[in-house]
Amino acid sequence: MSEIASLFKEHEFNERWFWETYEELVEKYDGFFIAIYKQKVIDYDKSPGELRRKILAKGLKLSEVFVEYVSKKPLEFIL
Numbered sequence: 001m002s003e004i005a006s007l008f009k010e011h012e013f014n015e016r017w018f019w020e021t022y023e024e025l026v027e028k029y030d031g032f033f034i035a036i037y038k039q040k041v042i043d044y045d046k047s048p049g050e051l052r053r054k055i056l057a058k059g060l061k062l063s064e065v066f067v068e069y070v071s072k073k074p075l076e077f078i079l
Contacts, residue, residue: 007063014039014066022070029070036066 017039018025025034032044033051037060038071045051048067055065 003053010038010064011066015068018066018068025070026072030072033067033069036068037064 002058014036018036031046032046033048034044035042035051035055042058042060043051043054043064045054051067052062055062055067
């Protein structure tokens with residue numbers, strides 16, 4: 001399997017795990033950005049930039065990690 005196909009597959013697994021465990025995640029990480037790698041939360045932060053720094057400090061590539069914001073309240077966007 002090519003590296004790109006492997007990254008997409010891992011991203012899909014991580015995203016699915018995120019939504020399947022969302023209720024548990026929101027109880028622990030409400031208001032944080034979380035980084036998921038191999039179906040585990042590896043770090044979290046209020047700042048996406050700081051979370052990025054933490055991911056890179058672990059020696060991981062950003063393309064290997066699924067990052068999402070967790071919130072009990074739905075996000076609202078003004079366009």
